[in-house]
Amino acid sequence: MNLVERILARASGRSSVSPDDVVFAKVDRAMLHDVSGPGVIKVFERIAGQGIPTDRLWDPDRVWVAEDHFVPSAEKISAENIARLSEFTSRYGIKNHFRYGMGQYGICHTISHEEAMVMPGDVYVGGDSHTNTTGALGAFACGLGHTDMAYVLLNGQIWFKVPETMYFRLNGRLPSHVMAKDFILKIIGDIGTDGGAYRTMQFGGTGIEEMSLEGRLTLCNMTTEAGAKNGIVRPDQKTVAYLEERMSGAGREAAKVSLGRGGADYSEPDGADSDYAAVYEYEASELEPVVAEPFSPENTRPVSEAPSVELDKSYIGSCTGAKYEDLEAAARILKGRKVRIRTEVLPAAISIYRRAMESGLLKIFLDAGAMVGPPTCGACCGAHMGVLGKDEVCISTTNRNFPGRMGHVESRTYLASPMVAAASAITGRITDPREIVHAA
Amino acid sequence: MGGERNRNVSDNNAVTGGVIKYARDNIDTDVIIPGQYLKIHDYAELATHAMEGLDGDFHSKAKNASFIVAGRNFGCGSSREHAPIALAHSGIKAVAALSFARIFYRNAVDGAFLLPIEIGEDAYEGTGEGDVVTIDVKAGQMRNETTGRRYEIKPFSEIIGKIIEAGGLFRYGMQQKQQKQQQQQQGS
Numbered sequence: 001m002n003l004v005e006r007i008l009a010r011a012s013g014r015s016s017v018s019p020d021d022v023v024f025a026k027v028d029r030a031m032l033h034d035v036s037g038p039g040v041i042k043v044f045e046r047i048a049g050q051g052i053p054t055d056r057l058w059d060p061d062r063v064w065v066a067e068d069h070f071v072p073s074a075e076k077i078s079a080e081n082i083a084r085l086s087e088f089t090s091r092y093g094i095k096n097h098f099r100y101g102m103g104q105y106g107i108c109h110t111i112s113h114e115e116a117m118v119m120p121g122d123v124y125v126g127g128d129s130h131t132n133t134t135g136a137l138g139a140f141a142c143g144l145g146h147t148d149m150a151y152v153l154l155n156g157q158i159w160f161k162v163p164e165t166m167y168f169r170l171n172g173r174l175p176s177h178v179m180a181k182d183f184i185l186k187i188i189g190d191i192g193t194d195g196g197a198y199r200t201m202q203f204g205g206t207g208i209e210e211m212s213l214e215g216r217l218t219l220c221n222m223t224t225e226a227g228a229k230n231g232i233v234r235p236d237q238k239t240v241a242y243l244e245e246r247m248s249g250a251g252r253e254a255a256k257v258s259l260g261r262g263g264a265d266y267s268e269p270d271g272a273d274s275d276y277a278a279v280y281e282y283e284a285s286e287l288e289p290v291v292a293e294p295f296s297p298e299n300t301r302p303v304s305e306a307p308s309v310e311l312d313k314s315y316i317g318s319c320t321g322a323k324y325e326d327l328e329a330a331a332r333i334l335k336g337r338k339v340r341i342r343t344e345v346l347p348a349a350i351s352i353y354r355r356a357m358e359s360g361l362l363k364i365f366l367d368a369g370a371m372v373g374p375p376t377c378g379a380c381c382g383a384h385m386g387v388l389g390k391d392e393v394c395i396s397t398t399n400r401n402f403p404g405r406m407g408h409v410e411s412r413t414y415l416a417s418p419m420v421a422a423a424s425a426i427t428g429r430i431t432d433p434r435e436i437v438h439a440a
Numbered sequence: 441m442g443g444e445r446n447r448n449v450s451d452n453n454a455v456t457g458g459v460i461k462y463a464r465d466n467i468d469t470d471v472i473i474p475g476q477y478l479k480i481h482d483y484a485e486l487a488t489h490a491m492e493g494l495d496g497d498f499h500s501k502a503k504n505a506s507f508i509v510a511g512r513n514f515g516c517g518s519s520r521e522h523a524p525i526a527l528a529h530s531g532i533k534a535v536a537a538l539s540f541a542r543i544f545y546r547n548a549v550d551g552a553f554l555l556p557i558e559i560g561e562d563a564y565e566g567t568g569e570g571d572v573v574t575i576d577v578k579a580g581q582m583r584n585e586t587t588g589r590r591y592e593i594k595p596f597s598e599i600i601g602k603i604i605e606a607g608g609l610f611r612y613g614m615q616q617k618q619q620k621q622q623q624q625q626q627g628s
Binding site: 022034035039041042043050069077127131143144145146147148150151159193198296381383387400402403404409 | 468470476478479512516517521539541542547550551597599609613
């Protein structure tokens with residue numbers, strides 16, 4: 001069995017599973033936010049009317065909640081949703097509720113790794129499509145809708161069809177001007193927005209072993225844009241170190257992070273190619289900065305061949321593109337330079353915001369003329385705080401560029417890495433970071 | 441549960457209605473129900489914004505239609521259950537597409553909002569805007585009453601078929617629990 005099959009076999013109490021088997025898997029962690037939370041509340045109200053008990057959750061300690069899409073509240077409906085979410089978590093005894101303006105808060109997927117909410121080998125489900133992100137910690141991490149999340153909260157399990165696994169092998173270390181975002185955009189361009197549909201996308205090879213956890217998170221995050229059920233990277237000592245650092249940082253008792261559940265060790269080397277439905281090979285040295293043109297993440301082309309488009313804005317935000325290393329990469333480009341277009345930097349969690357403040361990144365952004373905003377899904381999903389108007393053109397570190405994704409249906413978004421978004425902020429057109437660095 | 445709508449389809453085994461045709465792939469959740477409306481959880485209100493990102497005439501078309509026919513990867517993008525809810529509460533009983541994105545598919549079935557019907561290229565090409573079709577799940581057929589042509593639809597996998605028949609995931613779960621209890625009683 002490959003990694004995902006081992007996790008799903010363990011979670012469903014079977015000695016083995018194969019692709020297409022339908023299993024009811026026990027869930028280790030479940031997440032809701034300020035969109036899926038009220039959605040689940042609505043489902044609870046409906047099923048209670050049909051005599052299904054909703055008075056207690058299967059395990060409130062395994063459920064956690066983030067506030068991210070519509071915070072800080074821009075109007076009253078959003079504010080009321082936050083109030084309903086608070087009422088829900090207090091009623092059901094959910095202690096892990098990350099409230100904005102009360103200590104740690106941020107985008108749910110960022111919280112999942114910043115706060116070490118998920119462990120290697122976990123079955124982790126969330127009421128958000130980018131739940132895939134957290135597979136980078138070696139978990140089976142999968143997004144679900146409101147009905148399914150309500151079912152999980154009451155029963156602690158959910159059905160899955162065991163997916164086939166596509167294996168993406170990266171040979172060698174990424175060049176300094178190429179980021180994980182460029183690699184995943186390249187993959188989506190190659191296989192299409194349904195190229196991973198219903199399947200697992202697993203990443204491995206020397207390039208992944210050398211890659212930071214945050215790089216791996218970016219890869220798994222955008223498996224969603226290829227239609228995948230989940231993305232995953234085999235956990236290793238880097239994963240353990242990353243999680244243990246965050247657990248002790250949060251003052252949690254010094255738990256030892258293990259590389260699997262129930263005595264399993266999921267860090268065993270990825271199996272033979274025959275364990276996978278398909279294997280794709282990439283040479284890191286051949287990769288280059290990439291953009292995805294409107295209106296699909298699969299419309300990719302190298303930045304070197306990008307059309308000369310006048311940009312209105314550069315957006316450096318979201319779970320995909322505003323982790324600490326993303327900000328660090330953008331700051332390397334922006335340091336000592338001025339932006340030519342509106343540039344908005346929104347760190348993905350307050351813990352990242354704080355580190356960026358302490359290390360001087362925020363000052364670099366402000367000196368360059370950029371705006372620094374609070375953690376929020378904000379304009380990434382067209383919610384608020386920087387949405388695009390008609391005909392506006394944006395380069396963005398986010399994950400989707402469908403019509404209307406970031407605002408008006410006739411606005412246009414180019415998806416790119418934080419380095420490309422920063423370089424483009426300086427020139428006002430889509431720019432290869434090497435142009436800026438070489439010009440220095 | 442849900443719209444009760446797919447129960448109509450499965451109980452009667454055949455439903456006839458008009459078609460709204462979107463001859464394109466990758467109709468994503470951002471156009472089915474734009475992100476700014478995710479804060480809304482009133483189903484009727486959500487329906488008023490259905491397909492707003494793609495088709496301003498959707499609601500006038502939906503008055504005379506029960507089905508959407510579309511290309512590959514329908515419902516790709518986010519996990520928002522608002523998408524099948526907004527369509528179902530606009531009167532759509534089934535979406536017939538070449539393929540579906542996985543979360544949209546699950547949400548449609550587990551919440552019992554509408555039926556996701558997988559069709560072949562022949563049915564996709566042979567069905568036009570305003571045609572009247574009959575979807576007959578039991579017979580595994582989609583009949584175009586306007587042209588008189590019949591097409592096979594892809595059968596549901598076992599688990600999907602059972603959840604649809606039960607009327608959604610919660611009803612399926614209750615049935616399973618009851619069956620288990622009966623078996624235990626018989627065994628004791």
